[in-house]
Amino acid sequence: MSLSERKLELLKANENTERKDIHLAQKIDNEELETAKKDDIIRIRKLIRETGREIHKMKGFVRLKQLGEKIKCGYMKPKHEVGFMVADWFARRFLGDVIVMGNEEKSWISVYTEEGITHEKRESLKRALEKLKDHLEIENETNLEDVWKIYYKSQYSEERKNKELFRKNMPEKYIKRTKNKIEKEFKSRKLDEY
Amino acid sequence: MANLEKIAHLAEESEYDVSTPRKNWDELDLDKLQTLGSGTKHDVCASTATPRVVKGLQRIGNTSRGGICHSFTPDGRCVSLFKTLFTNECAHDCSYCPNSDDCSNQKKTYSYTPQELADITLSLYQGNYVEGLFLSSGTGKDEDIIMEKLIETVRILREEYKYEGYIHLKILPGTNKDYIKRSLEHADRVSLNIESCSKSRLHEVSSTKHYDYDILRRQRYIRDLMEKKDLPAGHTTQTIVGGAGENDKEIFESMIREYRRMDIKRMYYSSFKPVKGTRLDDKEEVPNSREHRLYQTDWLFRVYDLKPSEISLAFDEEGFLPDGDPKVKIAKRKLDELVDPNEASYERLIRVPGIGPKSAGRIVKAREKEEITKWSELSKFGVVLKRARTFLEVNGWKHSTLDRWSS
Known part of the structure; x- marks a missing residue:
C-alpha cells in the first residue's frame, strides 16, 4: 500500500515541499496519512491539503474569456505548481477548446482532443496568446463581464451582510491570484458603501 | 510536451468541439x-x-x-x-x-x-x-x-x-x-419549497x-x-423560519417528516426578513442565528445520525433552540460519564462536542495501532480540545469543570 498518485502529485506541487517530505510520503499509505500522530506526517497532510485547496479555488474563481471560436483564456497566478492541473481540468470540461491560463510570467496551455490531453508550459500569458494568433483566429470577447456584474449584485442580501464570512470564504490572496474584478472592487470599498 | 502549433492544429481538427452561437449582450x-x-x-x-x-x-x-x-x-x-x-x-x-x-x-x-x-x-x-x-x-x-x-x-x-x-x-x-x-x-x-412547517402555518401566510x-x-x-428515474442530486425543499410565528420545534418536526416520508436530500432554512410592500413588511425580522441553530440540528440528524428524541433535548420549554450549540446541550444531558477515546465506540465519540465524524473515524483507526495517551494527540486528529476536553478522560486525566455539570 502507498499514498495515492493524486496525493503525491499534490505534495510535489506545493512550493514548500522538501525532498524529505517526498521521501517520507513514499513510505506511507493513505490511512497512515490520515491517522498519524507524528509531526512530519501531519506536515505532509497539511501540504497536500494546501495544494488541493488552491486548485479548488482556482477552478472556481478564474474567469475565462472566449477569444475566437477555439480559445478560452484566463488569468491565474497560483502560489504552487498547479498550472497544468487547473488548465487540464478546464480542457476536460470544454473539449476541443484551447485553454490558455497564466499571468505576467508563466502560462499553461492545454487541449483535450481525440489524442487525450496535450499541454505545454510557456512564458507569459500575453506572449502565449500572441504566438497562438499565428495559428488560430482571435476575436475580441463579448461584454459578458457586465452581465455578471449585474447578476452578482442581484444576489446580495443587505440584511445578511457578513463581512467576516465573506473574507473567510474569499480571501484577498485568491482575489489577487485570479484578478477578480467585481470582488476586488467590492473589497476596496467599505461594506456600508455597497 | 507539445508546441503551440500542434495544440492549435489538434483543436482545429477535433470533432469533440461543439459550436455555440456567440452572443452580444448589449441589448x-x-x-x-x-x-x-x-x-x-x-x-x-x-x-x-x-x-x-x-x-x-x-x-x-x-x-x-x-x-x-x-x-x-x-x-x-x-x-x-x-x-x-x-x-x-x-x-x-x-x-x-x-x-x-x-x-x-x-x-x-x-x-x-x-x-x-x-x-x-x-x-x-x-x-x-x-x-x-x-x-x-x-x-x-x-x-x-x-x-x-x-x-x-x-x-x-x-x-x-x-x-x-x-x-x-x-x-x-x-x-x-x-x-x-x-x-x-x-x-x-x-x-x-414547503415554505412553512404545516398546513395551518402555511394558511397563515398564503390563502392560495x-x-x-x-x-x-x-x-x-x-x-x-425517483424510484423509476434516477435524479442524481435528489430533491430538496426550503422553509421560512418564523414567517408564520412557528417555533423551532415545529420546524424540526417538519424536517424529520420531510427526510423520512419524502426522502428529500436536504432541507434548507431561510429566516424571515420583512420586504417592503408585502403584508408582513412591519413584522420584526427573525435573527439569522435561528436559522443557524436549525442547520445544526439538521446536521445532527442527517450526518451524526442522532435520534429525534435525543435532539429534542436541545429545545427549551417554549420549543425554541436557545443560544449555544445544540450538540453541547445534548451532550450535557446525555453523556453522564466521561468518554475515554481509547474505549468509546464511534457512536459515542461523535456525541462529544468538538469531535466530528472525521476526527472520530481517525481516533478509532489510530487506536487500533497505538493507545492515545496525551491530550495533544487528539488535536492532531482534528479534535477541538477547547470544546471536547470537559467531556473526555485521557489516560486517567480529566478536565472537568463546574461548567461541565451546569445545565
Missing part, C-alpha cells in the same frame, strides 16, 4: 436581469455537488462531485449557479414575498424566453462565472404554462447545446405530474397555496418518480 435588458436574479436571493440552496458522471465527448461542460463556489457576495454566501426566476409574475398571495400578487410594491413584471435564458446560462458557464443553472419562477397566471417554459429552457440547454453542466430546477406548487416527470429527465436536482394538494402531493410525485 440584454439589465433591469430584467437584476430583478429576476434578485427574486431568487432568498432561495438559499447553492449546492452543485452531483454524483452524475458525464461520459459523452460531444458536449459542453461536465459536473463536479464536490461542487464549486465561483464567488461570494458580501453576505458571505456562495454564488455557484446562475440563479434566476423565469418570471416574477405570480398568482399566489404569500404575505412575505415581493413577487406576490398583492404586494403593493410590486415592480414591473418581467419574463425571459427559454432561448434567451439558455443563452445567458451557457455564456456564464463558459466564462466560468457559474457552475450551472438554478431556475425558479413565479407561477404567472398558470403554473403549468410556466413550468413548460422552464422545461423548454433546460431542454434547449441539454439537447440543442449539448450542455452537461449542473441544473437545479424548481417545481412550482400545483404542477401537473407529467411536467414533474419531464423535469426529472433533464435536472440534476429538483426542489419544491394548499399545503397538502399543491405541495405535499407534488413532493410525493417526485419521490415516487
Whole structure:
C-alpha cells in the first residue's frame, strides 16, 4: 500500500515541499496519512491539503474569456505548481477548446482532443496568446463581464451582510491570484458603501 | 510536451468541439436581469455537488462531485449557479414575498424566453462565472404554462447545446405530474419549497397555496418518480423560519417528516426578513442565528445520525433552540460519564462536542495501532480540545469543570 498518485502529485506541487517530505510520503499509505500522530506526517497532510485547496479555488474563481471560436483564456497566478492541473481540468470540461491560463510570467496551455490531453508550459500569458494568433483566429470577447456584474449584485442580501464570512470564504490572496474584478472592487470599498 | 502549433492544429481538427452561437449582450435588458436574479436571493440552496458522471465527448461542460463556489457576495454566501426566476409574475398571495400578487410594491413584471435564458446560462458557464443553472419562477397566471417554459429552457440547454453542466430546477406548487416527470429527465436536482412547517402555518401566510394538494402531493410525485428515474442530486425543499410565528420545534418536526416520508436530500432554512410592500413588511425580522441553530440540528440528524428524541433535548420549554450549540446541550444531558477515546465506540465519540465524524473515524483507526495517551494527540486528529476536553478522560486525566455539570 502507498499514498495515492493524486496525493503525491499534490505534495510535489506545493512550493514548500522538501525532498524529505517526498521521501517520507513514499513510505506511507493513505490511512497512515490520515491517522498519524507524528509531526512530519501531519506536515505532509497539511501540504497536500494546501495544494488541493488552491486548485479548488482556482477552478472556481478564474474567469475565462472566449477569444475566437477555439480559445478560452484566463488569468491565474497560483502560489504552487498547479498550472497544468487547473488548465487540464478546464480542457476536460470544454473539449476541443484551447485553454490558455497564466499571468505576467508563466502560462499553461492545454487541449483535450481525440489524442487525450496535450499541454505545454510557456512564458507569459500575453506572449502565449500572441504566438497562438499565428495559428488560430482571435476575436475580441463579448461584454459578458457586465452581465455578471449585474447578476452578482442581484444576489446580495443587505440584511445578511457578513463581512467576516465573506473574507473567510474569499480571501484577498485568491482575489489577487485570479484578478477578480467585481470582488476586488467590492473589497476596496467599505461594506456600508455597497 | 507539445508546441503551440500542434495544440492549435489538434483543436482545429477535433470533432469533440461543439459550436455555440456567440452572443452580444448589449441589448440584454439589465433591469430584467437584476430583478429576476434578485427574486431568487432568498432561495438559499447553492449546492452543485452531483454524483452524475458525464461520459459523452460531444458536449459542453461536465459536473463536479464536490461542487464549486465561483464567488461570494458580501453576505458571505456562495454564488455557484446562475440563479434566476423565469418570471416574477405570480398568482399566489404569500404575505412575505415581493413577487406576490398583492404586494403593493410590486415592480414591473418581467419574463425571459427559454432561448434567451439558455443563452445567458451557457455564456456564464463558459466564462466560468457559474457552475450551472438554478431556475425558479413565479407561477404567472398558470403554473403549468410556466413550468413548460422552464422545461423548454433546460431542454434547449441539454439537447440543442449539448450542455452537461449542473441544473437545479424548481417545481412550482400545483404542477401537473407529467411536467414533474419531464423535469426529472433533464435536472440534476429538483426542489419544491414547503415554505412553512404545516398546513395551518402555511394558511397563515398564503390563502392560495394548499399545503397538502399543491405541495405535499407534488413532493410525493417526485419521490415516487425517483424510484423509476434516477435524479442524481435528489430533491430538496426550503422553509421560512418564523414567517408564520412557528417555533423551532415545529420546524424540526417538519424536517424529520420531510427526510423520512419524502426522502428529500436536504432541507434548507431561510429566516424571515420583512420586504417592503408585502403584508408582513412591519413584522420584526427573525435573527439569522435561528436559522443557524436549525442547520445544526439538521446536521445532527442527517450526518451524526442522532435520534429525534435525543435532539429534542436541545429545545427549551417554549420549543425554541436557545443560544449555544445544540450538540453541547445534548451532550450535557446525555453523556453522564466521561468518554475515554481509547474505549468509546464511534457512536459515542461523535456525541462529544468538538469531535466530528472525521476526527472520530481517525481516533478509532489510530487506536487500533497505538493507545492515545496525551491530550495533544487528539488535536492532531482534528479534535477541538477547547470544546471536547470537559467531556473526555485521557489516560486517567480529566478536565472537568463546574461548567461541565451546569445545565
